[in-house]
Every structure is written in C-alpha cells, then in structure tokens.
Amino acid sequence: MHPILHAQARPDHPAIVMAGSGETVTYGELDRQANRIAQLLRARGLKRDDAFAVLMENHPRSLELVWGSQRAGTMMVPVATRLTAPEIAYILEDSDSRLLVTSAAYAGVVAEVRKLLPDLPVLVMGGGDGEDLDAAIAAQPDEPIEDQAPGLTMLYSSGTTGRPKGIRPAAPPTNDVTAPVALMGLATMGAGMPADGSMVYLSPAPLYHAAPLGWCSTVHRLGGTVVVMEKFDPEAALAAIEQFKVTDSQWVPTHFVRMLKLDQAVRSKYDLSSHRRALHAAAPCPVPVKREMIEWWGPIINEYYAGSEGIGMTLIKAEDWLAHPGSVGKAIYGKLHICGADGEEVPAGTDGLVYFENEILPQYHKDPGKTAEAMHRDGWMTIGDIGHVDADGYLYLTDRASHMIISGGVNIYPQEIENLLVTHDKVMDAAVIGAPDADLGERVVAVVQPVDMGDAGDALEAELRDFLGRELSRIKMPKQFDFRPELPREANGKLYKRELREEFAAKAAGTD
Structure with missing residues (x-):
C-alpha cells in the first residue's frame, strides 16, 4: 500500500485535512x-x-x-x-x-x-x-x-x-517506492489501525517531529485521512474529534494534562464516540493522568515507547496497562536488554540503561563518537533511558540518564517529582532540575507553571511541599520552587531542561 496506489484507486478520497481551516x-x-x-x-x-x-x-x-x-x-x-x-x-x-x-x-x-x-x-x-x-x-x-x-x-x-x-x-532495502515499511506492520498488527482506508487520524503535534511525521506517513500508506491541527489547543482537539469523526489519534502526556485541566462542562461537551484508538508516547505518562484519561475515553488508549533512532519499540494496550500501571509495555520491535554500569544485564525489577538489540541500527551523522557511546559491547543500542522490566517482561521507564540529579551523593530522578506535581489541581506544568549547590553538589529545583499565575507565591509553595511530602522522601523534596507563566516546552511535548539548567548555572556562576 502506498499513496501512489491510493491515488489510482480512490483519487477523490481526502488524504490531508487541516483541522482549523478545513x-x-x-x-x-x-x-x-x-x-x-x-x-x-x-x-x-x-x-x-x-x-x-x-x-x-x-x-x-x-x-x-x-x-x-x-x-x-x-x-x-x-x-x-x-x-x-x-x-x-x-x-x-x-x-x-x-x-x-x-x-x-x-x-x-x-x-x-x-x-x-x-x-x-x-x-x-x-x-x-x-x-x-x-x-x-x-x-x-x-x-x-x-x-x-x-x-x-x-x-x-x-x-x-x-x-x-x-x-x-x-538505506532503504529496495528501490521500489511503493514497498511497505516496518511501521506499517506495527501500526496494523500492534496498534490495530485499519488498513482498509477508513481511518481518520488526528495529528495534534508539529509535523517536524519524528512521531507525527512517521505516523502521518503510515496513515497515508494505509489509505486513511490525516487531520492536522495547525496548533494544539485542548478544546479544539476535542472539537476536531467530533467534527471530523476521528477514529485514531496520537498524543503526548502534556496534551492529556492540558485536556484534563479543562472544566468538566467543556470536557463533556463533545461527541467522541467515533474515537477507537488513541496512541501516546514521547515521555512517561504519570499514572494518575493516564488512569483518568482511560476513565474518560475508555480503554482505547495504547502507549508505545520508541525513539527517533528507530532501534526498537514497546507497546502496551489499555487493558494490560491497567494490570501493569506505569509500564510502557513489551517489546514488539527489537529485543530489550537492561544493563548496569558494567554492561552486564541486571535482574528483573532493577533499574539500568535500556538497550535494544536489532539487526538494523542507525548512526549519528558525522559523529562516530556519539554512535559508539550509544552502543553496548554486544552490538545493542540505547537512546539514554533508565528503566527496568518486571517479572512478566513489561518495561517501566524511570527517567533519562542525562536528567539525573546527584544531590548530596544521592541519585535523584526528576521524572518522579514532575509526575506528582502535574497531578496537583493548581499546576499546569512542571520541570525539575539540578542546580549547582556549594554544599550538595546539586540541589533539586522545581520550576512550576501554575494554572493561574495569580496563585504563584509562598502559599502555593507551601501547599505543593505538603502535597509532595505525602509521597516523597526528604532528599527528593525540591529545595527551591520557581513559578513561571510558561516552561520551555517544545510543541511536540519535549521539555528543554537544558535551557533551565544553563540559566541556573549562569546564576550560580554570577554570569547571568
């Protein structure tokens, strides 16, 4: 299947619809x-x-x-x-x-x-x-x-x-432009997307990003219609599902958080009955957020874990996630390996660097050093995530290795703290970073985007400390809260923590 063939068979069938302009x-x-x-x-x-x-x-x-x-x-x-x-x-x-x-x-x-x-x-x-x-x-x-x-x-x-x-x-294995690609099989057999041309797929994210580009292309190979949002807006996304009778979609956790922050009257305003499958990826989704989304949309929300490198993929469907909350699933492309600092595989339940074993692996352009750094001695590749598998083989992600904070000699993964913060009713978004500290090496800093900036201040900080204190040990508690109207988050859901770390490092060095 390929757009060339669909153009011959159904030339008048919509391939692309812009959600805003039509x-x-x-x-x-x-x-x-x-x-x-x-x-x-x-x-x-x-x-x-x-x-x-x-x-x-x-x-x-x-x-x-x-x-x-x-x-x-x-x-x-x-x-x-x-x-x-x-x-x-x-x-x-x-x-x-x-x-x-x-x-x-x-x-x-x-x-x-x-x-x-x-x-x-x-x-x-x-x-x-x-x-x-x-x-x-x-x-x-x-x-x-x-x-x-x-x-x-x-x-x-x-x-x-x-x-x-x-x-x-x-390089492509063939010169045939209409030859199928791997993602087609993963889409149909793994995610359950229909191959009969009936799919109406909503893409709310920027098309320059790997997942929207890859999945939109796959929908076109399958003969479906891609509905593209010019820019994500939580209510407009719900309206698009109703208007275009969307059957399939893909999201990032930030989209879920934004939609869940809508008033209940707005959330229940739109007819979502056409919606059959919702994929999400890009970052670990807080368990309470996903649970609430499943309660709202039903067990149609499937999650996958992969990277732009295309070295492997895991998938978990809603019913399996409910039995293994927090997991991103089992490998459906490539073979998983979890390794410690010495490169040896670790037992189930133990955190380590996540590798995929695959016959076809990419290279970092003009950077053999970075390619070598990502490789295991046995020829497996990592994109730098820390996680573990349970006894049933389900993968759980802890955080990016590069995001780890070392405070007072203790390793702290900020994803856990961020996942808690965004479940608070007064928090829209949160980033947790390590900032330079003369005594601790790094101190934990929470940069928070409130739902209402009018709430920012000491009272909200005290409320958040009390909220976090029910779940976090004292060493993980942020030493500093910084409230901002917006975080440096890309429209694809990626958070530019580097910008925040550089800002706090410059302040510590007195160069800001």
Whole structure:
C-alpha cells in the first residue's frame, strides 16, 4: 500500500485535512504534488541521497514535501521551528543540506540564517524574501521522474540535553517506492489501525517531529485521512474529534494534562464516540493522568515507547496497562536488554540503561563518537533511558540518564517529582532540575507553571511541599520552587531542561 496506489484507486478520497481551516488535499492531488516536488528537486540538482531541509509550520505542503522526497530518493531534514538562527544554520551545515524549503511565517529567523549561510538556496511558501515555493512547484510537470527511489528522513535529536545530532537511518532495502515499511506492520498488527482506508487520524503535534511525521506517513500508506491541527489547543482537539469523526489519534502526556485541566462542562461537551484508538508516547505518562484519561475515553488508549533512532519499540494496550500501571509495555520491535554500569544485564525489577538489540541500527551523522557511546559491547543500542522490566517482561521507564540529579551523593530522578506535581489541581506544568549547590553538589529545583499565575507565591509553595511530602522522601523534596507563566516546552511535548539548567548555572556562576 502506498499513496501512489491510493491515488489510482480512490483519487477523490481526502488524504490531508487541516483541522482549523478545513483545507483538504485528495489522494489524486497529493500524487500530482508529490510528482511535481520530485521533479523540482531534480531540477534543482538534488540527486539520490542529497539532503534538503524543511522549516515549516503544520501545513499540507509539509506532507506533500515528504512524499515528493520519497519519490526522489532524497534525504529530507525536518527542522524544529522553535530553534534560533545559529541552531538552524548548524543543522543545515551538519546535514549538508543543498536547499532550504521554508515559509513566510519564519521570515525573521530565515533572514538571520541567510546571513550565516549566504550561498544556500531558499524556497519560501507564502512569498516574502526568497523564491516562491508554490510557483516553483507549479512550474514542474506532474508526471513521475524517471529515476524514482524511496527517500529517507534524517531527524535531529531535540537538543534537550545538548547540541542536536542527526540520526541517519539505514538505506532503504529496495528501490521500489511503493514497498511497505516496518511501521506499517506495527501500526496494523500492534496498534490495530485499519488498513482498509477508513481511518481518520488526528495529528495534534508539529509535523517536524519524528512521531507525527512517521505516523502521518503510515496513515497515508494505509489509505486513511490525516487531520492536522495547525496548533494544539485542548478544546479544539476535542472539537476536531467530533467534527471530523476521528477514529485514531496520537498524543503526548502534556496534551492529556492540558485536556484534563479543562472544566468538566467543556470536557463533556463533545461527541467522541467515533474515537477507537488513541496512541501516546514521547515521555512517561504519570499514572494518575493516564488512569483518568482511560476513565474518560475508555480503554482505547495504547502507549508505545520508541525513539527517533528507530532501534526498537514497546507497546502496551489499555487493558494490560491497567494490570501493569506505569509500564510502557513489551517489546514488539527489537529485543530489550537492561544493563548496569558494567554492561552486564541486571535482574528483573532493577533499574539500568535500556538497550535494544536489532539487526538494523542507525548512526549519528558525522559523529562516530556519539554512535559508539550509544552502543553496548554486544552490538545493542540505547537512546539514554533508565528503566527496568518486571517479572512478566513489561518495561517501566524511570527517567533519562542525562536528567539525573546527584544531590548530596544521592541519585535523584526528576521524572518522579514532575509526575506528582502535574497531578496537583493548581499546576499546569512542571520541570525539575539540578542546580549547582556549594554544599550538595546539586540541589533539586522545581520550576512550576501554575494554572493561574495569580496563585504563584509562598502559599502555593507551601501547599505543593505538603502535597509532595505525602509521597516523597526528604532528599527528593525540591529545595527551591520557581513559578513561571510558561516552561520551555517544545510543541511536540519535549521539555528543554537544558535551557533551565544553563540559566541556573549562569546564576550560580554570577554570569547571568
């Protein structure tokens, strides 16, 4: 199954619908646009394996570019829209991108990128300073190029703990652009997504991120309709499920928290009866949050654990999660190994570094050192998560190894504290970090986004300390609370703790 085949069989079936505007692209239109984009890439001198970057908001063009690249055999490099000009320029240079495709919405940052990379060609959707993307596409024929080949996508790590690194996937095993990919089988057999073209899939997250991009592409391979939210809003997401009769969706825990904070009258306002399957991933979901979501939506919420590296995946369905609360499931792709600091596998119930054993593993682009650092001596790979398996083989994630706080010689995992904080009625979001401390080495700091900033202050801090004290030992209790109207969280749910740690480190050093 592939959009090419769906365009032949059902050219008028909706492939893309924008939730806000209602703009619709049919499979026939997607096919023609993808061919024109492949023609454009060739006309601009991009051959198979050549890279080009995409910096764009959620828009039909984003997915059209995916399928154009998938016919030209090129390496598409999605760029996070939150990044600064130097960060974007670094990715463009590091990936050897020969072209930047962007939008007038990012004219300001692109102008700064142009100063850093004056020789890089730029195509701009929506006019502005640069060659017009839509005009360039329209000028191309809509027939397939002669040398079609499946393309690749090189995602960059989110940079939440340091400079992002390109994750270069293995080369496609075939030149057949319509050949099935691994995620199709995982989607149908694992997540239960239908392969008959009846699926209506809601994507509330930014399309430059691995999961939305991967799952939207999979839905297109299965012949379904992708409903794309221009930007996540909790009530608008519920309205979209009702309006478009959404059957499938994917979320991150932050989305769940935002929806659960809605008034009950708003939550019960919308008809969600079409909704059959809801996937979530990206970060461990607090047990009370997921339990409440299952009570609200029913046992349709399935969770998986994977990474942009694509080294493995676990999956757990709602009924199994209720029997193993907090687990992210059993491995359905790759083989799990949990290892201690010495590289030896640890017993069930013992925390260690999570590795996947797989025949096909990626490499970090231009960084053999980082690739080697992620590898076990037996050839397994990790993305840096700490966790354990229980006696039944279910995986539980503790935290990212890089997020661990060492305070007074004690290892503290902030995820546990964050998961408790966001269940408090007055807390919208929370980040827990280690800040430099002369006595302890690091002190635990909770950076909290209240539901209402009017509540911020000593009284709320005392309330939160009392709330946490019922569950946490004293060593884990934050030494400091910092209240803010917003946290540096990416729209895909990733929290940029690096920014917070750097801020507190600068304050400690007196350089702020």
